[in-house]
Amino acid sequence: xxxxxxxxxxxxxxxxxxxxxxxxxxxxxxxxxxxxxxxxxxxxxxxxxxxxxxxxxxxxxxxxxxxxxxxxxxxxxxxxxxxxxxxxxxxxxxxxxxxxxxxxxxxxxxxxxxxxxxxxx
Amino acid sequence: xxxxxxxxxxxxxxxxxxxxxxxxxxxxxxxxxxxxxxxxxxxxxxxxxxxxxxxxxxxxxxxxxxxxxxxxxxxxxxxxxxxxxxxxxxxxxxxxxxxxxxxxxxxxxxxxxxxxxxxxxxxxxxxxxxxxxxxxxxxxxxxxxxxxxxxxxxxxxxxxxxxxxxxxxxxxxxxxxxxxxxxxxxxxxxxxxxxxxxxxxxxxxxxxxxxxxxxxxxxxxxxxxxxxxxxxxxxxxxxxxxxxxxxxxxxxxxxxxxxxxxxxxxxxxxxxxxxxxxxxxxxxxxxxxxxxxxxxxxxxxxxxxxxxxxxxxxxxxxxxxxxxxxxxxxxxxxxxxxxxxxxxxxxxxxxxxxxxxxxxx
Amino acid sequence: xxxxxxxxxxxxxxxxxxxxxxxxxxxxxxxxxxxxxxxxxxxxxxxxxxxxxxxxxxxxxxxxxxxxxxxxxxxxxxxxxxxxxxxxxxxxxxxxxxxxxxxxxxxxxxxxxxxxxxxxxxxxxxxxxxxxxxxxxxx
Ligand code: SF4
Ligand code: SF4
Numbered sequence: 001x002x003x004x005x006x007x008x009x010x011x012x013x014x015x016x017x018x019x020x021x022x023x024x025x026x027x028x029x030x031x032x033x034x035x036x037x038x039x040x041x042x043x044x045x046x047x048x049x050x051x052x053x054x055x056x057x058x059x060x061x062x063x064x065x066x067x068x069x070x071x072x073x074x075x076x077x078x079x080x081x082x083x084x085x086x087x088x089x090x091x092x093x094x095x096x097x098x099x100x101x102x103x104x105x106x107x108x109x110x111x112x113x114x115x116x117x118x119x120x121x
Numbered sequence: 122x123x124x125x126x127x128x129x130x131x132x133x134x135x136x137x138x139x140x141x142x143x144x145x146x147x148x149x150x151x152x153x154x155x156x157x158x159x160x161x162x163x164x165x166x167x168x169x170x171x172x173x174x175x176x177x178x179x180x181x182x183x184x185x186x187x188x189x190x191x192x193x194x195x196x197x198x199x200x201x202x203x204x205x206x207x208x209x210x211x212x213x214x215x216x217x218x219x220x221x222x223x224x225x226x227x228x229x230x231x232x233x234x235x236x237x238x239x240x241x242x243x244x245x246x247x248x249x250x251x252x253x254x255x256x257x258x259x260x261x262x263x264x265x266x267x268x269x270x271x272x273x274x275x276x277x278x279x280x281x282x283x284x285x286x287x288x289x290x291x292x293x294x295x296x297x298x299x300x301x302x303x304x305x306x307x308x309x310x311x312x313x314x315x316x317x318x319x320x321x322x323x324x325x326x327x328x329x330x331x332x333x334x335x336x337x338x339x340x341x342x343x344x345x346x347x348x349x350x351x352x353x354x355x356x357x358x359x360x361x362x363x364x365x366x367x368x369x370x371x372x373x374x375x376x377x378x379x380x381x382x383x384x385x386x387x388x389x390x391x392x393x394x395x396x397x398x399x400x401x402x403x404x405x406x407x408x409x410x411x412x413x414x415x416x417x418x419x420x421x422x423x424x425x426x427x428x429x430x431x432x433x434x435x436x437x438x439x440x441x442x443x444x445x446x447x448x449x450x451x452x453x454x455x456x457x458x459x460x461x462x463x464x465x466x467x468x469x470x471x472x473x474x475x476x477x478x479x480x481x482x
Numbered sequence: 483x484x485x486x487x488x489x490x491x492x493x494x495x496x497x498x499x500x501x502x503x504x505x506x507x508x509x510x511x512x513x514x515x516x517x518x519x520x521x522x523x524x525x526x527x528x529x530x531x532x533x534x535x536x537x538x539x540x541x542x543x544x545x546x547x548x549x550x551x552x553x554x555x556x557x558x559x560x561x562x563x564x565x566x567x568x569x570x571x572x573x574x575x576x577x578x579x580x581x582x583x584x585x586x587x588x589x590x591x592x593x594x595x596x597x598x599x600x601x602x603x604x605x606x607x608x609x610x611x612x613x614x615x616x617x618x619x620x621x
Contacts, residue, residue, distance in 0.1 A: 002413055002414055002415060003204050003415050003416065004415075004416055024328075024331045024332050025331050028334055028347060029334045030334075030418070030425070030427055030444065030449075031427060031442075031444040031448070031449070033429050033440075033442045033444075035431060035439070035440040035442075036440075044429075046416070046427070046429075048352060048418065049352075050345070050346070050347050050352075051346055051347065051351070051352065052352065053351070053352060053353075053354045056416060056418065076334070077332060077333055077452065077456075078332075078333040078334045078449070078452035078453070080452065081448060081449075081451055081452055082448075088160075089167075100158075101157075101158055101159065101160055102159075102160040102163055102481065103160060103163060104160075104161075107163070111165060111168050112167065112168055112171075116168075174530065177528065178528070178529075178530040178560075181530040181531075181556060181558050181560070182530060245487050249486070249487075252496045255496055255497070262505060262508075263505055263506075263507070266507050266508055266509035266557075267508075267509050267557070270556065272509075272556065272557070272558040272559070275560075280558075280559060280563070281507075286506075287507070
């Protein structure tokens with residue numbers, strides 16, 4: 001059973017949407033999650049309200065493998081770490097993300113993708 | 122204007138238990154710029170859970186994400202799967218989970234406190250806190266059958282029951298621990314050296330905590346009232362005497378005191394849960410495969426832990442996402458270093474109780 | 483604090499002496515009793531690290547051989563709970579003896595892992611032959 005509220009948007013709407021409701025003293029930004037669905041990458045942004053027993057609110061969008069995702073670090077400064085993770089582990093091109101934080105330069109690229117094949121020993 | 126020096130801190134450093142690397146640009150010992158790198162210990166646990174292990178085996182895998190809060194990881198995952206598959210956990214199992222989880226919180230917090238004392242140069246107090254922590258370690262060993270990796274929680278319940286004998290072993294130990302913790306609290310409140318060292322150092326204001334979405338004891342030390350035990354409401358904490366510990370100073374001292382006070386609250390919760398343990402089964406059988414998605418916000422000792430699971434009707438999950446508490450506090454940690462003296466760096470870092478193997482997973 | 487520390491100088495250590503037996507209900511090695519086993523392989527299937535492996539006899543009989551690696555085992559007890567025949571797998575309260583280098587625990591185990599895959603193939607072939615034989619006999 002799904003226990004969070006979800007709203008589907010497109011990548012271009014993302015920044016507008018977050019600007020419209022996100023307030024620092026009301027909302028707690030949890031993290032960004034990326035899932036490889038096999039055809040595209042599904043990205044979810046999770047938010048919760050401080051001190052309220054309400055279901056988690058999620059913004060969900062889908063992007064193609066080579067599409068660029070707009071960055072939200074100027075709206076939510078702590079999002080950089082989640083964006084770096086998306087870049088490193090799922091190979092999503094996020095604006096402003098440099099990569100190289102979760103993985104080292106000689107590590108395998110984008111290990112969480114479905115197409116990823118681990119090296120044989 | 123002094124000359125600028127670049128001083129690296131980490132990835133190996135005496136104050137650090139785990140590898141993280143900061144590169145500070147300092148000017149007259151004051152930090153002007155910070156670069157951070159972690160992920161030295163990326164183990165690919167998420168990938169393993171999504172490709173190699175069946176969902177019933179995953180609780181034992183995710184318990185290995187972290188040595189100090191393994192119960193939090195296993196229970197967070199199990200709760201997520203139970204929500205997803207609509208499994209009703211017996212009440213007795215819920216209470217047993219609460220007990221294990223609170224004991225786990227105490228030992229993790231005491232570890233953080235002692236480590237902070239060590240970094241402040243107070244070896245004697247460090248040894249003393251570690252000695253007192255031994256009591257709760259013994260409790261956990263008797264209760265779950267192992268000292269570090271408990272493997273206590275499974276999907277649908279828990280693995281071991283709390284028998285009368287175990288209860289009798291646990292109770293005096295917890296009472297003794299409470300007494301010792303009160304003594305420790307007095308030391309932390311009165312000790313002149315520690316006050317000089319910690320008060321007013323590394324202050325996170327409430328605004329800063331909100332801006333960078335701090336979690337757990339770090340947020341609560343800055344007066345930001347956030348606790349997943351209240352907000353997510355997964356377990357009946359309120360009826361077991363939970364109260365939120367809130368400090369407003371936001372400095373190293375406050376973060377330390379939050380941990381000491383929370384340990385005291387945890388002892389109370391654990392004792393209440395043990396006394397009011399409902400009768401009944403301790404686990405239910407699970408059938409079928411997960412299909413759909415669910416998420417759990419779990420209050421681990423270090424703060425909010427997020428488990429997101431997505432199944433597609435196969436025994437192996439499609440996505441498992443672990444967001445660990447330290448992952449959320451690294452942004453505020455990085456921001457905090459600006460304009461602090463370099464000499465405070467070890468204390469500030471350790472006052473966050475960072476757990477980097479979790480963060481890199 | 484000062485007097486407490488001074489007292490500590492003369493008190494016995496807080497940690498346990500070396501050689502203290504593990505407490506009651508300790509999670510120790512897994513013991514296997516073959517007499518009651520029905521070779522359902524449930525224990526092999528649930529074991530998270532794969533510390534239980536069955537190898538197959540070449541003649542196609544149902545009598546599989548049980549292998550257990552105490553150095554891979556995490557002592558979670560899943561196998562004991564999964565077993566449909568109580569008493570076949572038992573969790574002892576003592577830890578496994580420590581591994582030594584000359585035992586070569588890893589290499590032995592890798593061989594068993596390989597053997598399990600190979601012997602399964604042979605076993606399946608033998609089973610097939612047996613079935614064909616049976617069909618022929620019936621006709
Ligand atoms: S106790 Fe756990 S790890 Fe050990 S053999 Fe049984 S299922 Fe495997
Ligand atoms: S689960 Fe029990 S009966 Fe089945 S193969 Fe394993 S030991 Fe034998």
